[in-house]
Structures are given as structure tokens and as C-alpha cells.
Amino acid sequence: MSKKIHKVAAIGGDGIGVEVVDACLEVLDALAERDGGFEFQVENFDWSTERYKRTGEFMPKDGADQLRAFDAILFGAVGAPDVPDHLTLWGLRLAICQPLDQYANVRPTRVLPGIQSPLRHVNKDELDWVIVRENSEGEYAGQGGRSHPGLPLEIATDVSIFTRAGIERIMRFAFKLAQSRPRKFLTVVTKSNAQRHGMVLWDQIAAEVAKEFPDVTWDKMLVDAMTVRMVMNPASLDTIVATNLHADILSDLAAALSGSIGVAPTANLNPERETPSMFEPIHGSAFDITGKGVANPVATFWTAAMMMEHLGEKPAAARLMQAVETVTADPSLHTPDLGGKATTRMVTDAVIAAIRGRN
Ligand code: NAI
Ligand code: MG
Numbered sequence: 085m086s087k088k089i090h091k092v093a094a095i096g097g098d099g100i101g102v103e104v105v106d107a108c109l110e111v112l113d114a115l116a117e118r119d120g121g122f123e124f125q126v127e128n129f130d131w132s133t134e135r136y137k138r139t140g141e142f143m144p145k146d147g148a149d150q151l152r153a154f155d156a157i158l159f160g161a162v163g164a165p166d167v168p169d170h171l172t173l174w175g176l177r178l179a180i181c182q183p184l185d186q187y188a189n190v191r192p193t194r195v196l197p198g199i200q201s202p203l204r205h206v207n208k209d210e211l212d213w214v215i216v217r218e219n220s221e222g223e224y225a226g227q228g229g230r231s232h233p234g235l236p237l238e239i240a241t242d243v244s245i246f247t248r249a250g251i252e253r254i255m256r257f258a259f260k261l262a263q264s265r266p267r268k269f270l271t272v273v274t275k276s277n278a279q280r281h282g283m284v285l286w287d288q289i290a291a292e293v294a295k296e297f298p299d300v301t302w303d304k305m306l307v308d309a310m311t312v313r314m315v316m317n318p319a320s321l322d323t324i325v326a327t328n329l330h331a332d333i334l335s336d337l338a339a340a341l342s343g344s345i346g347v348a349p350t351a352n353l354n355p356e357r358e359t360p361s362m363f364e365p366i367h368g369s370a371f372d373i374t375g376k377g378v379a380n381p382v383a384t385f386w387t388a389a390m391m392m393e394h395l396g397e398k399p400a401a402a403r404l405m406q407a408v409e410t411v412t413a414d415p416s417l418h419t420p421d422l423g424g425k426a427t428t429r430m431v432t433d434a435v436i437a438a439i440r441g442r443n
Contacts, residue, residue, distance in 0.1 A: 088122040090395050093154040093360070095129045097176065099369025100379035101160020102132075107381040107432040108158060108388050111404070114436040115392070119400045127154070133164040133172055142175035148183040151360055156391050159364035160384070165371050174226075177364075181219060182226075184359040186352035187250070188257045189217035190390070191335040191366065196382070198413035199343035199422060203318065206341075210319040214265070215338055216258040217331030219352055221250045222282075224328040246282035246327075248289065255286075255293040257355055258325035262300050265323060270302040273310050273326035273334065286327070311337060339366050346380030346421040347412070349387035351394065363391040373420075377427045380419040382408055385435060407438035 094109060096102030109126060116123050131143035142162070144150070151157055162176040163169055180186075193215065195201045195208040203211070225245035232238045255272075262270035272290040276283035287304060294302055305313060307330045313320060314337060326334060339348035348366040365383030373379055385408050392401035411417050411434045418424025419431060 087120075089125055090122055090156065090397075091125045091127070091154045092391075093129060093151050093157045094126050095131050095157065095176075095180075096160040097131065097162040097369065098133045098164050098172070099161060099371055099374040100367075101162065101369050103160075103374075103377070103379045103428055104365060104381045104384040105158060105160040107428055108384045110432060111385055111435055111439070112388060114439045115400050115404055118403070118439050118441075119397070122395075122397060122400070131176055133162060133167050136167065136171075136175060142172070143179065148180055151180065151184065154360045155395060156360050157362040158384075158388065158391065159362050161365070161367060161369040163369040163371075178224070178226075180362060181352050184354060184362070185220065186354050186359070186362055187218065187220040188254060188353040188355055189219035189331070190261070190351045190353060191215040191217060191331075191338065192349065192386075192390075193335075193338040193342045195342050196347060196412040197409045198415060198418070199347065201341055201343055203315065203341055206318055211341060213318075213321050213338060214261060214323050215331055215335045216254065216261060216323065216325040217335060218250065218254040218326070218328050220328075221245045221247060222328035244279070244282055244327075244329075246285055248285070251286055251289045252293060254325065255289055256296070258323060259293055259297040259300050259302075262302070262323035263297055267322040268300045269322040270300055271305055271310075271321055271324045272302060273305050273307050273324060273330055275307050275330070277306060283327075307334070310334060314338065314341065335366060344380060344421040345383070346419060347382040347386065349383050349390055351387065351390045353394070361391075361394055363387040363394075377429060378420050379428050380421050381428050381431055381435075382412060403439060404435075407435045410438045411435050 096105040112124055136142045162172045193213045195211050223244045227243040228241040230240045274283040274286045276287050339345045345367045350364050350366050352362040354361055389401045389404040417426045417434050419426050
């Protein structure tokens with residue numbers, strides 16, 4: 085029988101993004117070798133801030149279109165100390181997510197074995213969430229501008245865009261995801277007391293879509309109160325859906341509560357599979373530790389497990405997560421962000437050994 089081929093575009097980007105993506109490609113090779121039923125065809129892209137400094141562009145003009153030929157995209161991080169963050173984010177990451185309509189950003193959070201949550205007394209079953217971030221509109225739609233530069237009446241606007249179509253599709257995705265999890269429980273986060281148009285539309289559409297999912301229980305939270313609930317009562321949450329900005333912030337909090345931003349994964353999905361989806365760690369390019377060989381690769385390995393699921397390779401995804409959890413359970417394999425002394429190399433080698441079944 086011929087092997088299934090998965091075409092993966094690898095974009096390390098900047099800083100530790102390159103380090104963790106390189107480590108992840110080694111892990112993917114080991115996974116394919118062990119499985120035997122599929123192989124990866126990986127193409128590496130040097131799209132980055134370094135390329136921007138050299139050519140004036142983070143990626144070619146038809147970059148997003150080039151990616152359509154792939155089954156999935158593995159992304160590191162983009163951002164450099166000497167280029168403004170709004171240029172790097174809009175020049176590469178959003179320049180891929182938006183044209184490829186990866187509208188569902190999915191961020192699972194669990195406390196992995198061996199890792200300590202900063203929340204005292206929380207045991208690992210009490211913090212098991214999936215945050216769904218609306219990934220195409222809201223506060224990051226790109227509408228707005230600046231006028232009268234330098235004058236006292238200089239003005240800058242960022243307009244939050246909320247459409248019925250955009251809210252309905254993310255709400256349906258979130259209810260479906262909640263339905264697929266044992267607790268069948270969804271929390272819809274808004275700020276509909278202060279933001280009285282777009283967020284009220286969110287609440288209204290949540291109630292409409294809920295009728296299609298009678299077996300899913302749901303509740304509503306205002307985003308500020310949600311931060312309190314996440315810290316004080318983590319076991320009361322399961323699946324969570326929120327706008328682009330709100331979920332961006334909540335998911336960094338979630339990552340911290342799970343022990344480190346170095347373990348937190350993300351999938352940017354086009355659920356209809358009209359375009360390739362993109363998988364990345366939540367963290368950025370971390371200039372403070374770039375080149376030191378101590379970046380925690382676990383977030384990228386976990387995101388690769390999500391990629392394997394998406395590609396239909398469920399046993400390989402489960403094997404990878406099991407290998408990751410075997411490794412996190414051993415404190416001598418914790419990188420400095422988790423309070424340990426291990427290097428990216430050590431963690432990567434240990435995960436590969438666990439995949440091969442040698443530990
Ligand atoms: P960051 O996530 O890069 O770093 C925050 C802190 O967490 C740093 O102390 C860093 O050392 C630590 N950290 C992050 N990932 C780690 C890992 N895998 N292992 C160990 N420690 C880790 O966020 P920061 O400092 O706000 O941003 C740095 C640059 O990255 C900026 O240019 C920012 O715009 C960009 N960025 C890019 C993202 C993306 O491409 N998706 C996401 C977040 C930030
Ligand atoms: Mg963020």
C-alpha cells in the first residue's frame with residue numbers, strides 16, 4: 085500500500101520560532117517513521133522579519149496563495165526588537181490567517197503531567213479547557229486609520245467589526261466543539277454591558293445557535309468577570325468562546341495558569357477545509373532567550389499533535405501527546421520556563437525516544 089503524503093509548509097519566522105519549528109520537524113519525522121502509514125513532504129519558507137529587512141516584504145505578494153497547495157502550515161513566531169510589532173503581525177501572521185479565512189482559533193489548556201499550575205491546590209482534572217477565539221473580525225478586522233498626524237486634533241481609530249455571518253459561524257463551531265467534549269458545556273464571553281452593539285449581537289446569536297444544540301448547556305460571562313472565574317473557579321469551565329481580542333488576552337492567562345506560555349498550543353482552522361489550517365505555539369519570538377537553546381518546544385509539539393488530528397492521523401496524534409506527557413512528567417526534562425535546567429535539544433531527544441518506544 086502506498087503511503088499517504090501530507091504536504092506541510094514550515095514557517096519558523098523569527099527568534100525562538102525557528103528553534104521550536106526545527107525541533108518539531110525532527111519529531112514529525114520520528115512520528116512518520118514509527119507509524120509507517122504516512123510521510124511528510126515539508127517545504128521550508130524563510131518568511132520572517134529578516135526577509136523584510138532585506139527585501140521590504142515579510143513574504144512574497146502571493147505568499148498566502150502559495151500556501152494553498154499545502155495540507156497544513158506549521159508556524160513559529162514573528163517579531164523582532166527593531167521592527168514595530170504591528171508591522172510584523174500584519175505583515176506575516178495576519179497576512180496568512182485572514183486571506184486563508186482561518187476563522188476559528190482553537191486553544192486547548194490543560195495542566196500536563198509533572199507541571200505545576202501557579203494556582204495552589206488545582207489538580208490537573210480541574211483545569212481542562214478549550215478556548216475558541218474568533219479569528220477573522222472583531223477588534224482585529226483592520227478597519228480604522230489615522231488622520232491629521234502631529235496636529236493637536238490628530239485622531240486614530242480601530243473599529244471593531246462584528247457580522248452576523250462571522251458570529252454565527254464561530255458560535256456554531258464552538259457549540260459543536262463543546263458537544264464533542266464529555267461535559268458538553270460552553271461559556272460565551274462578551275462585554276455586552278459596555279459594548280452595546282456588537283457584543284449584544286453576540287449574545288443574541290449565541291441564544292439563537294444554542295437552540296440547534298439542545299444537549300449543550302451554556303452560560304454567559306462578561307470578560308472582566310471571566311478573568312476572576314478562571315483563577316478562582318477553574319473547574320467550572322470547559323469550552324469557552326470569545327472575540328478576537330478578548331480571547332487573545334484570556335488565552336495568555338490560560339497559558340500562564342497551565343504552568344507556562346512555553347507549553348500552550350494553537351490551531352488556526354478553516355473548519356470547512358477550503359484552505360489549509362495553520363498550527364503554531366501561542367508564544368512569540370522571545371528575544372530574551374533566542375539562541376540560548378532553552379526554548380520550551382512543548383507548545384509546538386502539542387500544536388503538531390493538533391495538526392496530526394486535523395490531517396486525520398489520530399493514532400499518531402495520540403502517540404505524540406503521550407510522548408510529550410511522558411517527557412513533561414520528568415522534572416529533569418523541564419526547561420527554565422518550568423523551573424528546570426533542560427535544553428530544547430534534551431526535550432526534543434526525549435520526545436523522539438518516547439515516540440520510538442525506547443523509554
Ligand atoms: P513572547 O511570548 O515572545 O515572550 C514572553 C515571555 O515568555 C518571555 O520571557 C519569553 O522568554 C517567554 N517564553 C515564550 N515562549 C517561550 C518558550 N517556548 N520557552 C520558554 N520561554 C518562553 O512574548 P513577547 O515578549 O511579548 O513578544 C516578543 C515578540 O514576539 C514581539 O515582537 C511580539 O510581537 C511577538 N509575538 C508574536 C506572536 C506570534 O507570532 N504569534 C505571538 C506573541 C508575540
Ligand atoms: Mg496573544
